[in-house]
Amino acid sequence: MNAIDFITNPRFYDEAGLELVSNSPEEILAAVREMHQRVKGEWIVTAEEEDTKAAFVDLIREFYPGYPEYRSNPAFSFFKMNPYLVKGIKG
Numbered sequence: 342m343n344a345i346d347f348i349t350n351p352r353f354y355d356e357a358g359l360e361l362v363s364n365s366p367e368e369i370l371a372a373v374r375e376m377h378q379r380v381k382g383e384w385i386v387t388a389e390e391e392d393t394k395a396a397f398v399d400l401i402r403e404f405y406p407g408y409p410e411y412r413s414n415p416a417f418s419f420f421k422m423n424p425y426l427v428k429g430i431k432g
Contacts, residue, residue, distance in 0.1 A: 357404045364419070372416035379414070390417045396427045 354361060364372075378384040397420070398411045420427050 371418035375418045
């Protein structure tokens with residue numbers, strides 16, 4: 342199974358006991374602002390962001406050990422707004 346099949350397969354979420362929840366307007370706005378800064382080269386990646394991304398990838402691999410290399414940059418703003426999703430970051 343490739344990464345796209347994995348993340349788009351509702352069976353994975355059901356088997357893992359996960360519930361999909363829509364992003365709030367505030368989360369979407371923060372992610373878009375972050376993406377805009379990244380595209381413009383104005384976003385500064387911090388050690389906290391790197392640690393959070395590593396923790397997020399660890400969570401993915403906990404549920405799906407065969408998951409391929411993770412190359413995406415999830416919106417750090419989302420994790421800052423929802424620190425309970427990735428333990429160990431400051432909210």
